[in-house]
Amino acid sequence: MVDANTIMLYVIVGAVFGIVYGLRRIYVIERKIDAIDKRIAQVLVKKRKR
Structure with missing residues (x-):
């Protein structure tokens, strides 16, 4: 059987x-x-340049 300390570990x-x-x-x-x-920022910058 497994003891409580092992279970806690x-x-x-x-x-x-x-x-x-x-x-x-x-x-x-x-x-x-x-x-x-x-x-998205690159696309917005490209649209502004047009």
């Missing part, structure tokens, strides 16, 4: 990995949004 390690995974996904999504913003 697994819970804490799982929580840490979950937080890291979530932050990584947020970072990737922010980079994609920044790329889209840059493209």
Whole structure:
């Protein structure tokens, strides 16, 4: 049988990995949004020059 300390260790390690995974996904999504913003800005600048 597994003792309470081992279970707590697994819970804490799982929580840490979950937080890291979530932050990584947020970072990737922010980079994609920044790329889209840059493209939109380029299109707007080209339209103003016309």
